Amino acid sequence: MLEIPCPFCGPRPEVEFRCGGEADIRRPADPDRCSDRAWTDYLWNRTNPKGVHRERWWHVHGCRRWFVVSRHTVSDTILAVSDSGQTAQPQETAADG
Numbered sequence: 001m002l003e004i005p006c007p008f009c010g011p012r013p014e015v016e017f018r019c020g021g022e023a024d025i026r027r028p029a030d031p032d033r034c035s036d037r038a039w040t041d042y043l044w045n046r047t048n049p050k051g052v053h054r055e056r057w058w059h060v061h062g063c064r065r066w067f068v069v070s071r072h073t074v075s076d077t078i079l080a081v082s083d084s085g086q087t088a089q090p091q092e093t094a095a096d097g
């Protein structure tokens with residue numbers, strides 16, 4: 001079981017959290033004008049790297065706050081934790097491909 005260091009509560013067992021998936025997913029600024037490829041990438045395509053991955057985690061059975069974890073997907077080693085994931089909703093960007 002992972003021990004996840006919540007930036008607000010300290011280290012806690014994995015069962016207190018829910019993974020919110022890949023961090024840094026940006027919603028196209030204008031979905032009506034973006035390409036099908038850009039919209040598909042936004043909705044479905046994720047990087048799934050073998051190595052360091054930035055993920056959003058929610059401390060659902062604790063402080064109920066979102067944060068970002070950099071985790072190595074092979075060793076499950078947590079390399080960094082940031083409270084920059086406070087914004088629960090995806091950010092829009094002008095680069096909608």
Ligand SMILES: [Zn+2]
Pocket residue numbers: 006007008009010059062063064065
């Ligand atoms: Zn917490």
